[in-house]
Amino acid sequence: xxxxxxxxxxxxxxxxxxxxxxxxxxxxxxxxxxxxxxxxxxxxxxxxxxxxxxxxxxxxxxxxxxxxxxxxxxxxxxxxxxxxxxxxxxxxxxxxxxxxxxxxxxxxxxxxxxxxxxxxxxxxxxxxxxxxxxxxxxxxxxxxxxxxxxxxxxxxxxxxxxxxxxxxxxxxxxxxxxxxxxxxxxxxxxxxxxxxxxxxxxxxxxxxxxxxxxxxxxxxxxxxxxxxxxxxxxxxxxxxxxxxxxxxxxxxxxxxxxxxxxxxxxxxxxxxxxxxxxxxxxxxxxxxxxxxxxxxxxxxxxxxxxxxxxxxxxxxxxxxxxxxxxxxxxxxxxxxxxxxxxxxxxxx
Ligand code: TTP
Ligand code: MG
Numbered sequence: 157x158x159x160x161x162x163x164x165x166x167x168x169x170x171x172x173x174x175x176x177x178x179x180x181x182x183x184x185x186x187x188x189x190x191x192x193x194x195x196x197x198x199x200x201x202x203x204x205x206x207x208x209x210x211x212x213x214x215x216x217x218x219x220x221x222x223x224x225x226x227x228x229x230x231x232x233x234x235x236x237x238x239x240x241x242x243x244x245x246x247x248x249x250x251x252x253x254x255x256x257x258x259x260x261x262x263x264x265x266x267x268x269x270x271x272x273x274x275x276x277x278x279x280x281x282x283x284x285x286x287x288x289x290x291x292x293x294x295x296x297x298x299x300x301x302x303x304x305x306x307x308x309x310x311x312x313x314x315x316x317x318x319x320x321x322x323x324x325x326x327x328x329x330x331x332x333x334x335x336x337x338x339x340x341x342x343x344x345x346x347x348x349x350x351x352x353x354x355x356x357x358x359x360x361x362x363x364x365x366x367x368x369x370x371x372x373x374x375x376x377x378x379x380x381x382x383x384x385x386x387x388x389x390x391x392x393x394x395x396x397x398x399x400x401x402x403x404x405x406x407x408x409x410x411x412x413x414x415x416x417x418x419x420x421x422x423x424x425x426x427x428x429x430x431x432x433x434x435x436x437x438x439x440x441x442x443x444x445x446x447x448x449x450x451x452x453x454x455x456x457x458x459x460x461x462x463x464x465x466x467x468x469x470x471x472x473x474x475x476x477x478x479x480x481x482x483x484x485x486x487x488x489x490x491x492x493x494x495x496x497x498x499x500x501x502x503x504x
Contacts, residue, residue: 161409166192170200179204224249230280232272232360232386233265251276268360268369275358275371278384282320289314291324291374291385294355295346299328302345306330307397311404312388317470323386324372325404329397339391340365346389357384366391396428398452403427405455410472418462430458 169190175181182200185192203210216222221243227250228239242248248257254273257263265273272279283291288310296308309315312325328346333339347368350356358371368389376382392400403411404427418425424433429449436442450461459466 162196164409166196227251228254231269231276232279233269267362271358271360271371275384279386281383282322283324283385285314285319288321288324291372292326294374295326295350298349299346302349303330303332303342305332309401311401312406315405315469316407316473323388325388327400327404328391329394331394333391333393336366343368343389343391398454398458399429400427402455402458405469405472407473423462430461
């Protein structure tokens with residue numbers, strides 16, 4: 157996972173370089189300004205020597221084990237380690253093998269994995285931006301019938317301006333949601349209503365409270381293929397909302413970088429709050445809260461509290477996903493100077 161992030165970050169740095177990447181300029185990537193490791197630079201040199209082709213990638217593409225693990229990992233709920241053990245222990249090499257093994261009872265999948273497998277072909281397709289907006293509008297209408305003052309916002313890659321999204325991430329918040337009981341009540345009502353109108357067709361988790369994951373299908377539009385989509389619904393209190401908005405807007409890499417930066421200057425940033433902490437030396441993972449959380453009412457205030465320059469959602473793709481519709485090229489300042497989030501990224 158970390159190696160993959162390093163590769164993604166390097167790919168984005170190279171994309172934004174103002175000069176051509178050649179055998180003579182490539183060593184610059186190892187300087188502090190770019191911070192790319194020597195192993196990765198060696199791989200890039202290999203690509204330059206081979207006319208843009210990577211020898212390792214060629215080998216991996218031809219490697220049946222890698223191909224199987226990649227395919228199995230595309231099933232919702234199956235991560236790299238599960239995919240690896242399905243291949244290694246059960247000799248399952250493809251989604252077809254997985255279906256047969258699950259059907260015969262040779263392996264037992266979790267509820268979410270079974271649903272992921274059932275809708276494999278649909279769920280692996282990315283959702284066009286216009287469809288995400290349609291789904292958001294559909295859910296928003298029902299949510300407002302349950303709680304008129306609810307705010308509904310589509311986060312994730314949609315909010316970062318991507319043309320296609322892996323799923324639909326919806327965040328809900330209202331003044332009425334100050335207790336968890338109210339939040340859970342709203343979520344139960346909403347899920348019930350969305351099931352009643354046959355929008356939600358499967359649950360991906362067996363139980364839920366403030367966070368729901370499922371499979372949805374927008375009621376049939378004229379002669380359109382009706383594809384199942386993965387949808388996440390999350391409800392937060394007004395107080396936590398800016399933190400949740402920041403977290404669920406991502407990208408995941410941007411979040412990691414921002415958290416890492418917060419840690420370095422004595423804060424702990426989560427999807428709920430930003431609190432000052434101390435981390436006792438030699439006790440990894442332990443942090444002690446030493447003050448009250450920052451009462452931010454907007455994302456801008458969270459950036460401000462950390463002394464960081466505000467980044468619009470579409471600027472938070474940086475060093476993020478490199479999917480085929482990646483449109484990060486509009487970021488003028490690829491490796492900006494401190495104090496801002498990208499300077500912290502070099503240390504991740
Ligand atoms: P995702 O929906 O998994 O990611 P995404 O919307 O950015 O991309 P995709 O088009 O593939 O759906 O999660 C939404 C956000 O939640 C993500 O942008 C950042 C945050 N997040 C993390 O910070 N860490 C994580 O491990 C995950 C899964 C999400
Ligand atoms: Mg998403």
